[in-house]
Amino acid sequence: MSKVQIKINDNGSIRITGDVELLDGQGNVYQTKPAFSLCRCGLSSNKPFCDGTHKGNFESQVRVPEEN
Template sequence: MRMVFPYRSVYISVVDLRSRDDSTRSMAFNVGDFVDMADVKIRMRPNGPFVVEGPFELTDSEGNKFDIPADKPAIALCRCGESAKRPFCDGSHKGCGFDSDERAG
């Protein structure tokens, strides 16, 4: 099945579970005018990052693109908020007590 996504950006809001004020963080994934969503896969790692596989662009809130090497098959995006390389994961979730393993369904 082919899914066509006709928008320029997909916004994912992530609730900061450690925050007391229900703040959220948003990440914009610029995916072009049309994308075969079957080519992009986003997996949640238990108590860890989002792992994104497939062709996509990652931009900041001003539309500036982050450098993602074309030869890299997947990237990990920080969910814990502690990474020194945000928005990318640097493994800090392992030592900060981040606990998140939501299940679909």
């Protein structure tokens, strides 16, 4: 089984790559592809998926904290 990758894109979506199952709050399964993006800005009209609405309307650059 290959490792799933979740990437938090700068000023954009959360990109999921790999064999995962995406469920809603009631446990219903969303149909997904081997790679898909989840909305992080809250502006998408296709939630939980990203539709690109964030472009120019959302800024966030999350980084792993440096260890001391």
